[in-house]
Amino acid sequence: MASAPEAPRTNAAGIDLFDAAPDGILVVDEAGVMVAVNHVAGEMFGYRPEELVGQPVEVLLPQRFRERHVEHRKVYGEHPTRRPMGLALSLFGQRRTGEEFPVDISLNHQLQAGGGLQIVAFVRDATARRHMEEGLRASEENFRLLVEGVGDHAIFMLDPSGRVMTWNAGAQRIKGWSADEIIGRHFSVFYLPEDVAAGQPERDLERAATEGRAQSEGWRRRANGRRFWAETTLSALREPDGTLRGFAKVTRDRTEHHQVRARLESLVELNRAALENRPENELLALVVGRIRAMTGATLVVAWAPLPAGETFAVVGAQGDGAGALAGTSVGSDSIVTAVARAGRPEMAADLLGDERAPYVLADAGLKSALFLPLHAAGETFAVIGIAQARGADALEPHDIDLLQAFGIQASASIAFARARREVEQLQIVSERERIARDLHDTVIQRLFAVGLSLEATGRRPLPEIQERLQQAVTDIDDTIRSIRTSIFTLQTRAEEANGLRARVLQVVSELAPTLGFEPSVRFEGPVDTIATFELTDNLEAVVRETLTNTARHAHATRTEVTVAAGDEVILTVVDDGRGSDSFERPGGNGVMNLTDRARNLGGTATITEVVPHGTRVEWRVPAAR
Numbered sequence: 001m002a003s004a005p006e007a008p009r010t011n012a013a014g015i016d017l018f019d020a021a022p023d024g025i026l027v028v029d030e031a032g033v034m035v036a037v038n039h040v041a042g043e044m045f046g047y048r049p050e051e052l053v054g055q056p057v058e059v060l061l062p063q064r065f066r067e068r069h070v071e072h073r074k075v076y077g078e079h080p081t082r083r084p085m086g087l088a089l090s091l092f093g094q095r096r097t098g099e100e101f102p103v104d105i106s107l108n109h110q111l112q113a114g115g116g117l118q119i120v121a122f123v124r125d126a127t128a129r130r131h132m133e134e135g136l137r138a139s140e141e142n143f144r145l146l147v148e149g150v151g152d153h154a155i156f157m158l159d160p161s162g163r164v165m166t167w168n169a170g171a172q173r174i175k176g177w178s179a180d181e182i183i184g185r186h187f188s189v190f191y192l193p194e195d196v197a198a199g200q201p202e203r204d205l206e207r208a209a210t211e212g213r214a215q216s217e218g219w220r221r222r223a224n225g226r227r228f229w230a231e232t233t234l235s236a237l238r239e240p241d242g243t244l245r246g247f248a249k250v251t252r253d254r255t256e257h258h259q260v261r262a263r264l265e266s267l268v269e270l271n272r273a274a275l276e277n278r279p280e281n282e283l284l285a286l287v288v289g290r291i292r293a294m295t296g297a298t299l300v301v302a303w304a305p306l307p308a309g310e311t312f313a314v315v316g317a318q319g320d321g322a323g324a325l326a327g328t329s330v331g332s333d334s335i336v337t338a339v340a341r342a343g344r345p346e347m348a349a350d351l352l353g354d355e356r357a358p359y360v361l362a363d364a365g366l367k368s369a370l371f372l373p374l375h376a377a378g379e380t381f382a383v384i385g386i387a388q389a390r391g392a393d394a395l396e397p398h399d400i401d402l403l404q405a406f407g408i409q410a411s412a413s414i415a416f417a418r419a420r421r422e423v424e425q426l427q428i429v430s431e432r433e434r435i436a437r438d439l440h441d442t443v444i445q446r447l448f449a450v451g452l453s454l455e456a457t458g459r460r461p462l463p464e465i466q467e468r469l470q471q472a473v474t475d476i477d478d479t480i481r482s483i484r485t486s487i488f489t490l491q492t493r494a495e496e497a498n499g500l501r502a503r504v505l506q507v508v509s510e511l512a513p514t515l516g517f518e519p520s521v522r523f524e525g526p527v528d529t530i531a532t533f534e535l536t537d538n539l540e541a542v543v544r545e546t547l548t549n550t551a552r553h554a555h556a557t558r559t560e561v562t563v564a565a566g567d568e569v570i571l572t573v574v575d576d577g578r579g580s581d582s583f584e585r586p587g588g589n590g591v592m593n594l595t596d597r598a599r600n601l602g603g604t605a606t607i608t609e610v611v612p613h614g615t616r617v618e619w620r621v622p623a624a625r
Contacts, residue, residue, distance in 0.1 A: 024123035028057045030116060032073050044125055046096030057121075062094045077117060080109040093123070102126040154251040157237070160244050162187050162205050174253045176223030187249070190220050192227070208234040208247055217254070219296045227296040229258035256398070259294050263406050266290035270410055274417035280304075283417060284382050285316040287374070287410050291386060292318050294406070295399060298389040299366060301325055303336050304382045307535055307601045307622050312336050312383060320389065321364030330358050339371045340380040345404060346371050347395075351387070361387055370395050372407045376415040418529070425526035499528035500536045504563060507543045514551045515559065525565035535621060538597045539563070539571055542605075545593055546573045546617050554578050554615060568603070570620040577614055594619060 018025060024041025028034055034057055037049040045052070045060050052059075057073075058066040084106055093103045106122040154171035156164055163186050167179040175182075175190065182189075188201040195201070195218070208214040213235045220230040231254045237245045269290070273283055284302045292300040299319035303312035310332040317325045330336045335356035339346050348354045348369050351362040361369060369387035373380050386395065386403065395403075501523055512518045543561065550556050554577025562572040591607060594617070598605040603621030610616050 021122075024125075026052075026057060026060075026121040026123060028073075028119045028121065030077055030118075032056050032058065032070065035118070041123055044095075044123065045093060060093050062092055062100050065092065073119075076107070076119070080117065080119070081107075082109075083107040091126075093125075102130045104129075154249075156249055158187055158205075158247040158249060160246055162201065162247070165246065171251070174222075174228075174251060175220075181223070190230075190251075192219055192221055195219075204234055205247065208236050209244060212236055217258075220251070228253050229255040229296070259399075259402050262290065262294040263402065266294070266406065267409050267413070270413045271416075274413045274420070277417070277421060280381070280414065280417065281315050283414055284374075287382075287384065288316045288318050291384060291403065291406070294402070295386060295395065297386045297395075299361070299364065299385075299387040301361075301385045301387070302382045303330065303385070305340065305380065307532065310337060310602075312340065315382070319387075321360075321366070324364055325360055328358070328360055334358060335371055336383045336385070339373050339383050340375075343373050343375040343378075343380060345373065345400070345407070347400070358385075361385065365390055368395075370400060370403065372403055374407055374411045374414060376411040381411065381414050421529045422526040425529050500539060500563065500569075501528055503536060503540045504543055504561070507540055507547070508561060511544070511547045511551065515547065515556070516551075517557060517559075519547065519559040519561050521561045521563075523563050523565075527563055527565040527569065529565075535569060535601060538601060538621075539569065539619070542571060542594055542597060542619050543573070550575045550577060550615070556614070565623060567623055568620045569623050570618065572619075573617040574610060575614050576610070 018036070019039045021038060021040065024044045025036070025038045026034055026041055027036035034052050034055055037047075037052045039049055042049040042052065058069055061069055091103050091105055092100050094100050102125075104124045104126045108120045108122075110118050110120065112118060154174045155168045156171050157166040159165055163184055164182050167177075167182055171182075172178055186201075188196050191201050204214050204216065213233060215233050217229065217231050219227045220232075221227055231252045233250045235248045235250075237248055239245055266287075270283065270286055273286055281304075284304065288300045288302050291297070297319065299317065299321055301317040301322070302315050304315040305312050306329070311329055312334070313329040314325045314327070333356060335346060335348060335354065336358065338356065348357050348371065351357040351366055351369055357369070366387040367390035369385050372384045372386065374382045374384065384407070388395065504523075505521060508519050508521055547559065547561075550559055550573070554575050556575035556577035559573065559575040562570075564570045564572075591605075594605040594607075598619055598621055601621040603619070605617070605619045608616050608618075
């Protein structure tokens with residue numbers, strides 16, 4: 001048996017270094033026999049050190065490793081080297097009881113004075129470390145399985161500059177990129193181009209790095225360019241010393257939830273606006289803005305019908321190219337008019353190849369559009385176009401279903417607003433008629449009687465009495481005229497000051513002195529609520545033209561002016577003058593003017609005689625809704 005190692009076992013203080021070492025130490029000769037074993041090694045394997053001295057080192061190994069270890073030991077003896085501990089080799093020892101346990105071994109060698117080789121093995125029980133490593137590996141695997149198994153959340157990591165480092169299955173499902181396609185790319189590819197141009201990705205990184213976490217909601221894009229509404233959380237990851245290691249990002253697709261919420265908010269706002277009696281164009285502008293917020297469409301535009309009914313003009317637009325649509329209109333051969341007639345939505349998959357599509361949409365770089373009617377009770381209030389750019393996909397079926405539902409509810413709100421305005425107008429008309437009856441049956445009749453009496457008194461020969469009485473008659477006539485005017489302007493709201501009713505009364509009042517009497521004026525239906533500025537301007541001009549012609553040529557003593565509002569606006573002027581042959585004088589343009597104004601608005605004008613004498617002018621055009 002070889003002798004113990006010749007190296008000193010104690011230090012200057014007399015401490016036995018061999019037994020004081022924290023690791024087990026085995027000294028083995030060239031034949032593989034243990035020549036020295038310290039107490040730590042003995043306890044580790046379950047022996048007293050002296051029991052192991054003289055035994056082959058293989059007794060400390062499991063049976064399945066012993067034969068192979070002999071070969072490894074011979075090779076090491078031929079080419080001895082220093083092998084440090086911690087090379088991640090899976091090594092096992094065997095205790096006296098037969099229990100196997102993992103070990104870490106470091107080897108070194110030394111030559112004896114006689115030339116023999118001794119191998120020094122430092123042995124450490126690795127059970128605790130292996131358990132910890134296995135637990136860590138299991139924890140990491142569980143976390144990996146958890147992240148990979150989450151399908152409704154995109155979970156991935158970014159490096160400090162914002163480049164993608166990891167990618168789970170949920171991220172691929174939501175965003176569309178595979179791990180090979182996206183890892184290494186900057187996360188700004190998930191943002192819309194306009195947000196990238198505005199520096200939004202950099203601001204999100206900066207806020208997360210500064211505050212620890214940045215939460216947000218907004219439109220993001222998938223690999224195919226389609227938008228979706230994302231709910232995101234971006235968290236900063238730092239080393240123990242505070243160094244920024246990167247970011248963890250969690251994204252959830254909330255498109256459907258966002259659309260439902262946006263629809264409910266839109267309806268609440270639209271109904272509130274309707275109850276506030278806001279103008280119809282404002283209601284349509286609200287619909288346009290809300291639809292764009294719900295869908296993220298490139299452009300949303302509203303067309304409303306002109307009085308003629310077959311022409312639709314743009315009344316509101318939001319999005320890319322909205323400015324180019326201002327002041328444009330489409331005719332009867334347009335898809336907009338077709339949708340309005342049918343009362344059903346229609347999808348145009350290729351605007352450039354569809355001859356019925358408004359050319360301005362294709363010229364603006366838009367590819368597809370949904371045309372959605374706002375329709376109720378057999379009437380189309382407007383047609384909404386929801387258009388997508390050529391680089392984006394068309395609206396999906398669930399988007400169309402959502403928009404149809406919203407369109408039905410929005411139509412009901414607009415119809416309610418119209419009905420409410422008409423009821424208010426009818427209430428005002430009813431009140432005015434009651435006051436008119438009261439004034440006519442009392443005040444006017446009495447004043448008229450007084451006037452006749454004073455006029456008779458004025459025939460007396462005394463010049464002074466005649467002059468004073470004539471002035472009294474004039475004053476009473478002025479009073480009657482003022483009262484009649486007040487009957488129709490009483491309780492008129494500020495927004496009605498330039499309405500059809502007020503402007504007709506103003507013309508009649510101005511021309512009464514020229515006629516020599518006060519024409520009677522009657523209004524039927526909600527004339528102010530269904531008359532556009534264009535219709536009002538034309539009807540005022542027709543009233544002026546007709547009454548002026550009556551004053552010049554008809555020699556009438558009575559004229560009745562009636563304005564009725566329903567599906568059409570109908571102006572009727574009847575006098576008791578010389579008949580229709582006196583209405584138009586040679587070289588005049590009166591009849592032509594009336595006819596042209598009616599035709600331009602899709603209506604007609606007729607002039608007929610009244611039996612036994614007089615003229616009836618009827619001018620009718622479609623009502624503007």
